[in-house]
Amino acid sequence: RGISEEKLDALLWELEVGLLESDVAYTVIESIKKDIKEELRNASFERDKINEMVENVLRNAISHVLKSSEIDFMDFIKSSKKPIVIMFVGVNGSGKTLAIAKMATLLRKYGISSVMAAGDTFRAGAIEQLSIHADKVGVKIIKHGSGADPAAVAYDAIDHAKAKHKDVVLLDTAGRVQTNINLMDEMAKIKRVAKPDLIIFVGDALSGNDAVEQAKRFNEVVGIDGVILTKVDTDAKGGSALSVAYTIGKPLLFIGVGQGYEDQIPFEPQWMMDNIFG
Amino acid sequence: DLGDSLRGTLKKIANAVHVDSKLIKEVVRDIQRALLQADVNVKLVLELTKKIEKRALQEKPPAGMSNREHVIHIVYDELVNILGDSRELPIKKQIIMMVGLYGQGKTTTCGKLATFFKKKGLRPVLIAGDVHRPAAYEQLKQISEQVKVPFYGDKSEKDAVKVVKEGLNKFKRVSDVIIVDTSGRHKLENDLISEMKDIFKATKPDEKLLVIDAATGQQAGPQAKAFNDAVKISGIVLTKLDGTAKGGGALSAASEVGAPIVFIGTGEHSGDFEKFEPAGFISRLLG
Numbered sequence A: 001r002g003i004s005e006e007k008l009d010a011l012l013w014e015l016e017v018g019l020l021e022s023d024v025a026y027t028v029i030e031s032i033k034k035d036i037k038e039e040l041r042n043a044s045f046e047r048d049k050i051n052e053m054v055e056n057v058l059r060n061a062i063s064h065v066l067k068s069s070e071i072d073f074m075d076f077i078k079s080s081k082k083p084i085v086i087m088f089v090g091v092n093g094s095g096k097t098l099a100i101a102k103m104a105t106l107l108r109k110y111g112i113s114s115v116m117a118a119g120d121t122f123r124a125g126a127i128e129q130l131s132i133h134a135d136k137v138g139v140k141i142i143k144h145g146s147g148a149d150p151a152a153v154a155y156d157a158i159d160h161a162k163a164k165h166k167d168v169v170l171l172d173t174a175g176r177v178q179t180n181i182n183l184m185d186e187m188a189k190i191k192r193v194a195k196p197d198l199i200i201f202v203g204d205a206l207s208g209n210d211a212v213e214q215a216k217r218f219n220e221v222v223g224i225d226g227v228i229l230t231k232v233d234t235d236a237k238g239g240s241a242l243s244v245a246y247t248i249g250k251p252l253l254f255i256g257v258g259q260g261y262e263d264q265i266p267f268e269p270q271w272m273m274d275n276i277f278g
Numbered sequence B: 001d002l003g004d005s006l007r008g009t010l011k012k013i014a015n016a017v018h019v020d021s022k023l024i025k026e027v028v029r030d031i032q033r034a035l036l037q038a039d040v041n042v043k044l045v046l047e048l049t050k051k052i053e054k055r056a057l058q059e060k061p062p063a064g065m066s067n068r069e070h071v072i073h074i075v076y077d078e079l080v081n082i083l084g085d086s087r088e089l090p091i092k093k094q095i096i097m098m099v100g101l102y103g104q105g106k107t108t109t110c111g112k113l114a115t116f117f118k119k120k121g122l123r124p125v126l127i128a129g130d131v132h133r134p135a136a137y138e139q140l141k142q143i144s145e146q147v148k149v150p151f152y153g154d155k156s157e158k159d160a161v162k163v164v165k166e167g168l169n170k171f172k173r174v175s176d177v178i179i180v181d182t183s184g185r186h187k188l189e190n191d192l193i194s195e196m197k198d199i200f201k202a203t204k205p206d207e208k209l210l211v212i213d214a215a216t217g218q219q220a221g222p223q224a225k226a227f228n229d230a231v232k233i234s235g236i237v238l239t240k241l242d243g244t245a246k247g248g249g250a251l252s253a254a255s256e257v258g259a260p261i262v263f264i265g266t267g268e269h270s271g272d273f274e275k276f277e278p279a280g281f282i283s284r285l286l287g
């Protein structure tokens, strides 16, 4: 014997507010609600256990989304033909450049060599910024002058990696908003030339509903293989992780938890569950 | 004009023969959805929609105003209330300190502000107060060259207060507008919040501008509060409005710090900068 629509909405409301306050996107919450309502309407339950049951069904639905696309990143790196080209894309200021420095650090821990490619040839100080990271981490950086063609820098870096037997090319790109058609086209062109094995979308945990729009559009233009969610240490609950996973169905590989090169750790779905339901 | 997605909602009122509480509740639910999707703080949205519903049910439309116009007026009125009294940065000699979370657009906005004041006939200078981020010095220096204003920084100095004091001493007599860039930081970093307070004490800025990315979600309010507790914020700059984000976080921040949004950023170039207009912002927020 099921539950009425009104009763369901009332029970879900409290959980909904919690999800909204954790920055899970409104449209994603509505979709998840729709997904679980069928299950809940036909559920049989004990009168006094109804709140618990509703929460459990919601938890399972969310956990399913977060776990459904897990991949083992290091297995992928170790088993793939070298050089592996990893292209980092995302909106302005999300943390792409620092994520590359953290990635190079992690790879080196596993004895995997990398070379950085200064693919942001537009923004003030971008090449200098990545150069300092390369120097600190102890990896080679391939760079051209400011204003150079990012695709040419990528091509040059891949050539270098092949010649010097480097395992991974970490390709930095300029930040861009999906409403800028020219920059979306530029990103597509860099992909055509660099033929990356992995395109990583670097998203900001501080962002709210717009994370859905960003991930959707970037995925449409170049296809995203994995996501890194940064700035989780800022006290952001990181609900955008669920929004992005739900929207594009791609794995959340790492989360950024600070400025240090060690501050990029594998994503644990349980961590997100505790955050959202904590 | 309250934006496209509410147009349908408001049509319900326009077409209704009798505006009853059921219809009002339906309209308020649509407004709530729009505000939540725009990233306005959840508690603030619930407070706002309660107020809007109460007023829509209790107030009679003034003579000559349709029911639909009356609801629009109430919604607009309540949002403008949160935004606070508009203010413009005065066109005079002053010290401006830029603060905010990581990657919001502080450094880029320094260049935009310099261009703005230069056009008004003043002589701005950019001070590289971010001693942490790799190549922050180079970034601001290149921006200063692009917008053709003087620059001060010290690549080898790790003490932000020292750099800023030196910059102030060197330029206070030759420059009118001293724009101090600072590092990104967040409310849980006690040492950096301390640094911000120290820079504030050392420079005694006329303006403390909080720079906020339009895509910022529920953290906008709490972080703004922490920044405001540390250095009283005098204005907000809302950036990256050239994207699709609605900027609801700025509403939450304005409510927390009791200071208005003064400028918006609409791109990466120094000219992508406009004075804040409440009407346009509200229309986009609800759209």
Ligand SMILES: Nc1nc2c(ncn2[C@@H]2O[C@H](COP(=O)(O)OP(=O)(O)OP(=O)(O)O)[C@@H](O)[C@H]2O)c(=O)[nH]1
Pocket (backbone or CB within 6 Å): A090, A091, A092, A093, A094, A095, A096, A097, A098, A099, A120, A123, A126, A173, A174, A175, A176, A202, A230, A231, A232, A233, A234, A255, A256, A257, A258, A259, A263, B102, B103, B133, B184, B186
């Ligand atoms: N607290 C914190 N800050 C971060 C994290 N990741 C990046 N940042 C900071 O965010 C700011 C922007 O980082 P960048 O690496 O320059 O971001 P980006 O995406 O390359 O920026 P653009 O190239 O300008 O689009 C810097 O101050 C970083 O130190 C993180 O996980 N935690």
Ligand SMILES: Nc1nc2c(ncn2[C@@H]2O[C@H](COP(=O)(O)OP(=O)(O)OP(=O)(O)O)[C@@H](O)[C@H]2O)c(=O)[nH]1
Pocket (backbone or CB within 6 Å): A092, A093, A123, A175, A176, A177, B100, B101, B102, B103, B104, B105, B106, B107, B108, B109, B130, B133, B182, B183, B184, B185, B211, B239, B240, B241, B242, B243, B265, B266, B267, B268, B272
């Ligand atoms: N599309 C767009 N990008 C912007 C805007 N304002 C700044 N940016 C970009 O956002 C990114 C971050 O800008 P920064 O000025 O480095 O941000 P910040 O707050 O100084 O960053 P930190 O010092 O690391 O905290 C850069 O890629 C800028 O070009 C804007 O209004 N629109």
Ligand SMILES: [Mg+2]
Pocket (backbone or CB within 6 Å): A096, A097, A098, A120, A126, A172, A173, A174, A175
């Ligand atoms: Mg970058």
Ligand SMILES: [Mg+2]
Pocket (backbone or CB within 6 Å): B106, B107, B108, B130, B133, B136, B182, B183, B184
């Ligand atoms: Mg900066």
